[in-house]
Amino acid sequence: MEINYKKPVEKWGEVIYDCGHCRICSLADYHKIGEALTICPSGEYFGFEAYYPPGRNELVRGIIEGSVKPSNKALEVAFACQVCNGCNAMCKPHTYFGFSIKDHSALYEDLREALVLAGYIPEKHLEFGEWIEKDHNPYFETHESRFDWLEEGLTRKDAEVLYFTGCTSSYRQKNIAKATVNALNKAGVSFDVLREEEWCCGSPLLRTGQREKAIEVARHNVEAIKKRGIKTVVTSCAGCYRTLKVDYPILLGKRSVKFDVIHTSQLFVSMLDEKKVSLENMGLDVTYHDPCHLGRHMEVYDKAVYEEPRDVLGLIANIHEMPRNRENAWCCGSGGGVKSAFPDFALWTANERLKEVESVGVDTVVTACPFCVRNLGDANEVFNKKLKVVDLIELVEKTLK
Ligand code: SF4
Numbered sequence: 001m002e003i004n005y006k007k008p009v010e011k012w013g014e015v016i017y018d019c020g021h022c023r024i025c026s027l028a029d030y031h032k033i034g035e036a037l038t039i040c041p042s043g044e045y046f047g048f049e050a051y052y053p054p055g056r057n058e059l060v061r062g063i064i065e066g067s068v069k070p071s072n073k074a075l076e077v078a079f080a081c082q083v084c085n086g087c088n089a090m091c092k093p094h095t096y097f098g099f100s101i102k103d104h105s106a107l108y109e110d111l112r113e114a115l116v117l118a119g120y121i122p123e124k125h126l127e128f129g130e131w132i133e134k135d136h137n138p139y140f141e142t143h144e145s146r147f148d149w150l151e152e153g154l155t156r157k158d159a160e161v162l163y164f165t166g167c168t169s170s171y172r173q174k175n176i177a178k179a180t181v182n183a184l185n186k187a188g189v190s191f192d193v194l195r196e197e198e199w200c201c202g203s204p205l206l207r208t209g210q211r212e213k214a215i216e217v218a219r220h221n222v223e224a225i226k227k228r229g230i231k232t233v234v235t236s237c238a239g240c241y242r243t244l245k246v247d248y249p250i251l252l253g254k255r256s257v258k259f260d261v262i263h264t265s266q267l268f269v270s271m272l273d274e275k276k277v278s279l280e281n282m283g284l285d286v287t288y289h290d291p292c293h294l295g296r297h298m299e300v301y302d303k304a305v306y307e308e309p310r311d312v313l314g315l316i317a318n319i320h321e322m323p324r325n326r327e328n329a330w331c332c333g334s335g336g337g338v339k340s341a342f343p344d345f346a347l348w349t350a351n352e353r354l355k356e357v358e359s360v361g362v363d364t365v366v367t368a369c370p371f372c373v374r375n376l377g378d379a380n381e382v383f384n385k386k387l388k389v390v391d392l393i394e395l396v397e398k399t400l401k
Pocket residue numbers: 018019020021022023024025026053054057087090091092093094
């Protein structure tokens with residue numbers, strides 16, 4: 001039977017013509033930041049119209065209408081984008097006139113799914129997709145070693161709160177996993193982890209058009225969480241946060257997902273408000289990098305988590321905002337499968353962000369996502385920047401009283 005590869009993008013048939021190619025979405029909001037700064041890493045790096053959002057929208061239109069056939073070039077245009085949603089936040093015609101694409105990232109993820117169905121997928125994405133099926137992580141590590149970092153005696157089997165660790169903290173940024181567990185313990189939160197029952201949240205699959213595989217992992221994780229009687233899932237990862245909170249109900253139906261999902265910054269803000277914990281001010285001068293999946297992505301479906309990390313960080317350090325902050329943030333560069341399929345582009349994007357860190361005269365950038373920490377940290381080494389890249393939860397762990 002012939003596969004209708006266009007199916008994932010056909011639903012955009014009505015609204016794709018609303019893009020007026022004005023290109024406002026390529027720049028951060030001048031009225032807020034007072035400078036003409038770019039927001040689309042893909043267009044800036046590759047330099048051709050096809051890589052800017054309106055060009056990518058044209059590709060979707062072409063696929064829907066049949067004037068563009070799936071090809072290796074279409075694959076590169078579709079996948080060389082962090083699905084950071086900067087364009088979505090900046091698309092003023094859509095925001096003001098209401099004929100909205102609503103979520104450019106969803107549009108581009110559907111474009112990818114169409115290409116995947118037509119047999120076009122970056123080799124690296126195919127490989128990590130198969131590894132997730134086999135060993136439930138995209139890092140080519142064994143499933144058995146997922147919780148190697150966890151010391152015994154720190155979790156409780158009868159807890160109603162679950163720390164969903166995620167793959168990056170489990171395998172590549174174990175410092176963040178350990179800091180989260182220690183901070184929760186210090187704060188007196190009774191929690192458990194899923195251990196061998198935790199699989200990749202599915203974000204790398206969803207962002208790279210591998211939807212069927214994502215549904216499988218979502219089903220597994222929801223079932224495992226349900227079995228434990230968990231009421232609240234806490235995550236330190238922006239990608240896991242968006243995926244569990246937004247995508248699982250979309251993929252499986254709202255009634256299947258009966259637990260709350262909160263980011264550690266939200267948990268600590270409420271504990272600080274209730275005076276259950278306090279933090280010591282370290283007197284550091286830092287800046288804060290907004291993870292796309294905690295900010296702009298959430299703005300589309302729920303509420304952007306811009307202020308909570310700042311509210312926590314502001315008690316520990318002095319925040320010097322970068323010109324591009326909150327909805328105007330420049331992406332860390334790693335998302336949407338870019339770090340694996342286009343590593344040079346990922347590092348270039350992170351380096352652009354590190355230059356912005358330097359521009360505000362601080363040597364420390366704090367963020368709230370292990371994947372951002374990883375890519376900014378990699379660029380810091382490659383470009384010999386000598387900055388400190390830190391996750392908020394590490395500072396919370398250190399300063400919690
Ligand atoms: S701002 Fe909106 S309408 Fe204008 S080019 Fe970008 S996506 Fe299209």
